[in-house]
Amino acid sequence: MSKENVLRVSDITMQFGGVVAVDDLSLEVNKGEIIGLIGPNGAGKTTAFNVITGVYAPTNGAVALNGEVIVENHPQGKMKNLYKGKNDGKYKDVKVLTPDKITKLGVARTFQNIRLYKGMTVFENVLVAMHMNLESGIFGATFRSGKAKREEAQMREDAMNLLRMFDLEKNKDDLATSLPYGKQRHLEIARALATKPKLLLLDEPAAGMNPQESAELMRLVERIRDEFDLSVLMIEHHMQVVMGICERIYVLDYGALIAQGNPEEIQNNPRVIEAYLGVDD
Amino acid sequence: MTEERLTARCLSKKTKYILSAAAIIAVLALVWVLEQNIPPTSSWSMLFTVIKKGAIYSLVVVSMNLLNGFTGLFSLGQAGFMLIGAYAYAIFAIPVEAKDSVYQYYEPLIGFSVPEMLTNAMGGAGTVGGTLGEYLGVIILMLFAGLVTAGIAFLIGLPVLRLKSDYLAIASLGFAEIIRTIFQWDGLGSVTNGSNLLRKFPTFSSSLFPLIVSGLCIAIIVLLINSSYGRAFKAIRDDEIAAEAMGVNLFKHKQLSFVISSFFTGIGGAMLAMFQATVNATPFTSNMTYELLLIVVIGGIGSVTGSVIGSFLFIACSEWWLRFLDEGQFLGMDADFMRPGFRKVVFALIIICIVLFYSRGIMGTREFSWDGVFNFFRTLPTRLVAFFKALPGRLVAFFKALPGRIVKFFKTLPSRISGKVKKLTGKTKNSKNNHINNTDKREEAQ
Structure with a gap:
């Protein structure tokens, strides 16, 4: 059973000065999968996300989306001597895209420490994420050309539908930061979905949620995956959530991949227990 | 009962349009009637100075707010951009016969005047067509002034907009000072008249002109702010990282905001040149930028309404209401401390109080509705x-x-x-x- 590949991260190493934050990480996400990325604090999970979304250019390695390389790099300049990772010389090209370009290609994300637009309403927060698909130029948009009006109306309708799905339509005109914490997390997911992604990266979506909210979140993620025809890669600390919905799990420790497999395999893996689960439970 | 009375009620869109149109016409008519009836010798004629300068400052302050308040770019190049607008207008508007008397020490390089050419082309001076031609020429030149300013802003933006917060402020301030020095440079004397005055170009006499032009420009800025692009600007202001993660091209949008803001600042500069009837690079220092920034803060960072109210209040205070402090009289008695300049002391105190106790400004981020x-x-x-x-x-x-x-x-x-x-x-x-x-x-x- 070979599924269509969506994301392929190959041999990513991210080194800051002398510190190797992500060490030779390779992972794959196939169409329709929900994949977990776990590991103790400081293992390099968020750094891996930042590499995939273009916030950081990796020191070495490549990222491919739908079989097309979107990011590729190898040690350059001072890093040539400093480089401590593996696979030196395997990657020859340099390709670096800014985060907005990668989002346009279909990768959307949420943030570990919620990053909503503080001065804007819930509705506007979602509308902003649709701005990148706007076809009318700045003159058309300012002077309200026919096309711009149609696009704006369409955007508003789509945004309303999204808010309805997340049960946020009553809070439409509230300031985003005035929402309770759980709803802010939902709004972040709604905003990410507004960019019409193929791959959704969730950075600790269940952080700070109680067991009941976590259970709701699990159902929500599965529903999103089915309705929007997505693949999901999530960082999560709640084992209940990770073991409950992830089809495969990658475990990071000190930047390096120590295990991968389905939830049962991970739960019984001695290295994982040593590094992570043994401490947690 | 009381609760119901206190909840907000909304007017229909149509009523709002009618009210706005009526308000605009009423204001313009009122200004026109006052202009006909108040003689220039009356102390109330100060009102027109306030309206003219207030309207010009409103436009410049609103465009500064577009950068500082709506896009979150702390740029301090406003005075420099006004200077470019003022010179771009003045240089091409001086009539040909007047050029020799204006450029006393240099050979004028620009041998034509746009308003004059259009006046002659449309029927010559004194005819209806000629007058229309002059107006057309002035408006074309104002647009030209805006475009030149926007073009230079585009070039300056390429390096400067890669910086953030304080660094952006310092770099833009530096560029503004460089612009001023270049315009005063002897080597460009045949175009800019060096450090001497440019004068004798067409100006406006009625306060309606700056009111209408500024009003139109501010309306366009408001439309922009309420469009999808405006939302993208605000997203950049609130969280750059999140904006970029949601597909907003940071550099492109910062550059757009910077160029558009400069375009309207340039038009404001051209109007300031007309208001003063002379142009000289000396007053366009960083002090002017600080004055504008102050109005942005007093009005409310992120409020167009606040910027407009702030501009008129600021100009009214500095030009009119606080004048009595300079006249050496206090409650009918001679007062030695009320000498020229005392006005500025009081003004500074008022501003300190506003910044200390009312730091969100008059409007905060709210708008008129x-x-x-x-x-x-x-x-x-x-x-x-x-x-x-x-x-x-x-x-x-x-x-x-x-x-x-x-x-x-x-x-x-x-x-x-x-x-x-x-x-x-x-x-x-x-x-x-x-x-x-x-x-x-x-x-x-x-």
């Missing part, structure tokens, strides 16, 4: 009654608590002072750690 106005007046009686009902109780409570508060203030004063001193000395000891933290942050930002 008809709904707001109506709801304000509808709920006013209820609120006034509630206020006066509560007043005696509050006053009594205040005076009852006062002695205790004063005692507490002086009792805790020594410990608070020593606490502050400790904090300050502690900071210097920790400066090494701070440095390490900073480098970490920088790495994170990369």
